Amino acid sequence: FVTEGTAAAGSGTPLNRIYTELYITQGRREGVNTQHEVWQLETTSKMETLHDTPIRCQDIFKPLPGQDTHIRVVVTQGVAGIGKTFSVQKFTLDWAEGLENQHVSLVVLLSFRELNLIKDERYSLLQLLRVFHPTLQTVTAEKLAVCKVVFIFDGLDESRFLLDFQNNEVVSDVTQTSSVDVLLTNLIKGNLLPSALLWITSRPAAANQIPHTCVDRVTEVRGFTDLQKEEYFRRRSSDEELCNRIISHIKASRSLHIMCHIPVFCWITATVLEHMLATDQRGELPKSLTDMYSHFLLVQTQRKKHKYDERHDRSQQELMETDREVLLKLGRLAFEHLEKGNLMFYQEDLEECGLDVREASVYSGVCTEIFKTECVLFQRKVYSFVHLSIQEFLAATLETFLGKDDNGQSLDAFLKRVMSKSLKSNNGHLDLFVRFLHGLSLESNQRLLGGLLVQTESRAEDIQKAIKNLKEINPDQSINIFHCLMEMNDLSVHQDIQEFLKSENRSEKSLSAIKCSALAYMLQMSEEVLDVLDLKTHRTSVEGRRRLIPAVRNCRKARLTHCEVVASALTSNPHLTELDLSENKLQDSEVKLLSAGLESPNCRLETLRMSRCWFSLSSCVSLASALKSNPHLTELDLSENKLQDSGVKLLSAGLESPNCRLKTLRLRFCRLSESSCASLAWALKSNPHLTELDLSHNNLQDSGVKLLSAGLESLNCCASLASALKSNPHLTELDLSENKLQDPGVKLLSDLVESPNCRLKTLSCRKHPSVHVGRSKLCRMTQQSSCLQMAAWTAMIHLVPFKLGF
Helix, strand or coil, X not given: CECCCCCCCCCCECHHHHCCCCCXXXXXXXXXXXXXXXXXXXXXXXXXXXXXXXXXXXXXXXXXXXCCXXXXXXXXXXXXXXXXXXXXXXXXXXXXCCCCCCCCCEEEEEEHHHHHHHCCCEECHHHHHHHHCHHHXXXXXXXXXXXXXXXXXXXXXXXXXCCCCXXXXXXXXXXXXXXXXXXXXXXXXXXXXXCCEEEEEECHHHXXXXXXXXXXXXXXXCCCCHHHHHHHHHHHCXXXXXXXXXXXXXXXXXXXXHHCCCHHHHHHHHHHHHHHHHCXXXXXXXXXXXXXXXXXXHHHHHHHHHXXXXXXXXXXXXXXXXXXXXHHHHHHHHHHHHHHCCCEECHHHHHHCCCCHHHHHHHCHXXXXXXXXXXXXXXXXXXXXXXXXXHHHHHHHHHHHHHHHHCCCCHHHHHHHHHXXXXXXXXXXXXXXXXXXXXXXXXXXXXXXXXXXXXXXXXHHHHHHHHHHHHHCCCCCHHHHHHHHHHCXXXXXXXXXXXXXXXXXXXHCECCHHHHHHHHHHHHHCCCCEEEEEHHHCECCXXXXXXXXXXXXXXXXXXXXXXXXXXHHHHHCCXXXXXXXXXXXXXXXXXXXXXXXXXXXXXXXXXXXXXXXXXXXXXXXXXXXXXXXXXXXXXXXXXXXXXXXXXXXXXXXXXXXXXXXXXEEECCCCCCCHHHHHHHHHHHHHCCCCCEEECCCCCCHHHHHHHHHHHHXXXXXXXXXXXXXXXXXXXXXXXXXXXXXXXXXXXXXXXXXXXXCCCCCEEEECXXXXXXXXXXCCCCCCCHHHHHHHHHHHCCCCCCCEEECC
């Protein structure tokens, strides 16, 4: 049985009745450990990934079609509330009911929130199983060694263990006693019970505690698709008109629509909007996150008050004071543990904040639906907020209504201090907290929560100073600044960007750095793909251009720099077909990143221009590797780079690859000599696709050109041409003029003409002005064998006329 929110025990719904197949994919996305989870959702919600491989939770240990690998350790990551625990419960339930994975003898489901309770105790693996699952008392070490066991460790992000994979002692016996963290690391490394399968779930930022070398498969739970969001709201209510109004409102707000990828947030949103629409409350429906969470708090307290209206055992004033007291204690708990990264709390954590959950649950509506209690090992209780974002919101309420006054700071100075603190975070874990803080600084939101919290004075001049401070900040995490402005109802940046996009003379308008960040964000989130992003056409600072770079993730053509973002775009943007990085002094590390992006199966880039980029030999190695892997790149311009002969030799190795489909290669002013021609001649012999080669302004000399000619005369050219054209029934005209084909080449091409698929009508093989001849005439050639082949060609009825030079 499962529940939404904190429904009372016994009131849950069977999992199979409500379970919706979650979208789980194979692979680890870039950047997920360095961004706040909301920003990860925003990126995921917009970007298509062409080569995502969906995996059912029941197939988590099964190789994909065509794979011949043993999958022992799987790590499944996903943001808080996305459905990781539901997935492992579904896997376990289907196994227990005999529906899936019947080759498995035993499934052991352990949560880190329970393991934390015995963090300082010592067990053997066998004892650990018996403690958590008393029904396994009769299982012996011998039985455990021969049966197929699946261990599921749920919620690595909730772990309070230090998993030391380098220095922990080796344990290989299931009866050997050790600390729990040592047992875990030995299980994962395969020292202990190596035949067992392990499935570990975690939020993204905590998943990197396990070394990649120990993991055979990484998967990601993506939550609800857009269609599943609508299904969720329609399933909750039979009132179709109400559902339509809720869905329309969510679609109108980008922030709300993105957050609804998380099933828990769908519940929060539905709770608020159903209550407001059903009770015909006046005023606007919440559009920002701060609005939504403020209303959510109010809905819970109002429900509790209605309950006590019937009992008349406490006055409304007493209930309000209790709510306020509990809210402040919850806020303290939320804030202190948010800084530590803790999502789960134990009795001692609550006592430190003076919180009595039993009394609070009886008298306070605040505690009823947002703070849940679970009985785990030995009926001990663990506590948590129903979602991480609620913990962040309550932490913000504490700071807003206590922190500012306690420190004697003005509002703008207070917000500036906490923003500075959040910007120093290496994984963005305070970003949403800061966003809530700015939203709660508004008098409208304080008035909304006035019955729950002591309202503080927010002077208009302080608000304007805070907005001014935001616009002057110059950090990398500038998207969050844009969101903070939106939470404060400052639409000036948004409106300026809208006007800029509508302007016909964009190059004449100057953009500040913060506006560049906003523009980049809006372009990324836009449903329309930008045709061209050319940073050189925007009047802004160097910093402003750098902030525009992420927009490359949603454009077809781009002219810019900053290879880290570009490489990320190549792996996620199927629309990007043309990229110009010319006139940028690229480091070897940057070219390596770029080449990794080119090698991605998601990359669809066709044209890459990198003239005057100060290439080194190491850069040539990276590009050659990309040419071997990318079948879509057809044009490459490396002009005005000091490649020299050694660099071209390295590049030629990529050109010779059968996967390379390059048609145009430009190497002007690259300081090439005769030696480069030798390398390129070999590439020409191997690559039938290259049709344009620009070697102008290089010191090739006659000897170099002679080497190149040998490549052009290659028999392989004819062989490749004949093979490719045999399967093309549409070609009617072929011009092979000014080529020294030689007899073997002519013979291969004759096979083409004799193919039943060939529809060739005109053939040119001239060195001089051609003479048209009918199909009944033969031509005098220098080699009799070639004449015989030409005679064979004229016998084909559809070949009329053909051209032959004398």
